[in-house]
Amino acid sequence: MTALDDFRLETRAWLAANCPAGARGPGPVSNGSTKIRITDRDTLLWLDRMRERGWTVPNWPKAYGGSGLTKEQYVVLLEEMRAIKARPALSSFGTSMIGPTLLEFGTEAQKLTHLTRIARAEVEWCQGYSEPGSGSDLASLRTRADDQGDHFIINGSKIWTSGAHHADWMFCLVRTDHNAEKQKGISFVLLPMNQPGVTVKPIRILSGESTFNQVFFDNATASKTDLVGRLNDGWTVGKRLLQHERSGMESLVSGGAGTESDSLVNEARKSFGVAEGRIADAAFRERLLKYEIHNRAFRLSQRRAVQESDGGTPGAVTSIFKVVGSELQQTHHDLQLEMRGPLAYVPGDPDVKQWLFHRAATIYSGSNEVQRNILAKRVLGLPD
Numbered sequence: 001m002t003a004l005d006d007f008r009l010e011t012r013a014w015l016a017a018n019c020p021a022g023a024r025g026p027g028p029v030s031n032g033s034t035k036i037r038i039t040d041r042d043t044l045l046w047l048d049r050m051r052e053r054g055w056t057v058p059n060w061p062k063a064y065g066g067s068g069l070t071k072e073q074y075v076v077l078l079e080e081m082r083a084i085k086a087r088p089a090l091s092s093f094g095t096s097m098i099g100p101t102l103l104e105f106g107t108e109a110q111k112l113t114h115l116t117r118i119a120r121a122e123v124e125w126c127q128g129y130s131e132p133g134s135g136s137d138l139a140s141l142r143t144r145a146d147d148q149g150d151h152f153i154i155n156g157s158k159i160w161t162s163g164a165h166h167a168d169w170m171f172c173l174v175r176t177d178h179n180a181e182k183q184k185g186i187s188f189v190l191l192p193m194n195q196p197g198v199t200v201k202p203i204r205i206l207s208g209e210s211t212f213n214q215v216f217f218d219n220a221t222a223s224k225t226d227l228v229g230r231l232n233d234g235w236t237v238g239k240r241l242l243q244h245e246r247s248g249m250e251s252l253v254s255g256g257a258g259t260e261s262d263s264l265v266n267e268a269r270k271s272f273g274v275a276e277g278r279i280a281d282a283a284f285r286e287r288l289l290k291y292e293i294h295n296r297a298f299r300l301s302q303r304r305a306v307q308e309s310d311g312g313t314p315g316a317v318t319s320i321f322k323v324v325g326s327e328l329q330q331t332h333h334d335l336q337l338e339m340r341g342p343l344a345y346v347p348g349d350p351d352v353k354q355w356l357f358h359r360a361a362t363i364y365s366g367s368n369e370v371q372r373n374i375l376a377k378r379v380l381g382l383p384d
């Protein structure tokens with residue numbers, strides 16, 4: 001037996017003994033926000049146990065709250081979690097976006113402060129990138145940060161800020177040099193949301209919910225110790241964070257619950273009935289099968305790309321994951337709604353809400369058209 005086999009057996013035994021029944025299959029997952037209270041006992045117990053073991057962020061170094069798993073061990077852990085349909089204990093903008101970015105670009109002090117709080121599920125973050133008038137052309141952003149010695153004073157506005165209403169901190173792109181070429185005058189700062197200069201206004205979306213907001217800065221402050229990377233070099237940091245976001249690593253982890261596809265197949269069996277052990281509607285069965293094959297191939301490709309890359313998250317190629325992943329999500333919800341037939345169109349139906357929400361998947365974290373431009377230029381090397 002290799003050391004990795006030993007690790008698998010130990011992990012399997014630990015998960016069997018420690019993952020409560022209520023943390024398997026669909027259910028709540030903490031994002032660390034101090035403004036959201038999770039009351040489900042098993043979810044809280046699971047979070048406690050995973051946190052203690054450093055498995056809220058298994059591949060981060062122990063010094064920052066992780067357990068320092070190697071890439072191979074991390075894959076084993078995900079496989080074993082998936083086998084028992086264990087949900088991740090923690091899933092947040094902290095674990096998927098700002099955390100990996102700070103691991104690469106943060107100072108030691110930033111890592112010790114912010115990464116450990118993320119790992120312990122004590123904080124949730126939001127992403128202050130888009131502004132009114134600066135979406136795909138993000139480098140045209142105008143929110144300004146003025147140097148005041150040991151801190152910056154920030155004025156301007158961000159829009160479409162997901163989860164700003166329950167975030168404790170924001171990672172934010174700000175303009176710090178107004179004369180430089182547009183990408184070169186941007187800095188990447190971290191700021192607490194709970195301060196007098198920050199106002200959050202919810203935006204209602206098509207599904208009737210308010211998952212995102214406009215955020216206004218009126219003399220808000222960010223400490224100089226929370227400048228990530230060099231002054232005016234925030235574009236480099238900000239782009240890398242987007243690669244972490246687009247890689248869909250988070251979905252690899254949350255795929256542990258393994259319920260998405262199971263639920264589609266089970267639902268199709270109920271909706272169309274079963275003939276000779278197969279979903280009775282042949283045309284639907286074929287479409288579902290096609291989706292399943294694409295979905296599995298996609299997840300395997302994601303894993304392969306991560307295994308092949310040295311730093312954990314691949315570079316510009318992550319745009320492929322963004323494009324394919326978002327289109328697969330939409331197909332999933334199209335199929336789900338179709339199965340429900342006219343019954344789906346009941347006001348407030350959760351499946352309809354999900355379907356509406358996933359219309360946005362080809363827009364957020366950079367629209368798919370823009371991802372295709374990135375792939376053409378940066379991966380295929382095609383001319384502008």
Ligand SMILES: Cc1cc2nc3c(=O)[nH]c(=O)nc-3n(C[C@H](O)[C@H](O)[C@H](O)COP(=O)(O)OP(=O)(O)OC[C@H]3O[C@@H](n4cnc5c(N)ncnc54)[C@H](O)[C@@H]3O)c2cc1C
Pocket residue numbers: 126127128129130131133134135136137159160161162163212360363364365366367368369370373
């Ligand atoms: C649900 C949701 C959550 C979001 N959450 C956040 C968040 O938390 N933080 C944050 O900062 N932002 C967030 N956004 C904003 C998101 O990043 C932007 O919506 C996105 O980058 C597109 O920008 P835009 O909306 O200004 O559209 P525009 O840039 O105005 O684009 C309009 C259309 O033109 C197309 N287009 C633009 N430029 C090109 C080009 N060069 N070539 C081809 N086509 C092009 C686009 O694909 C799109 O179809 C979120 C958006 C959504 C929908």
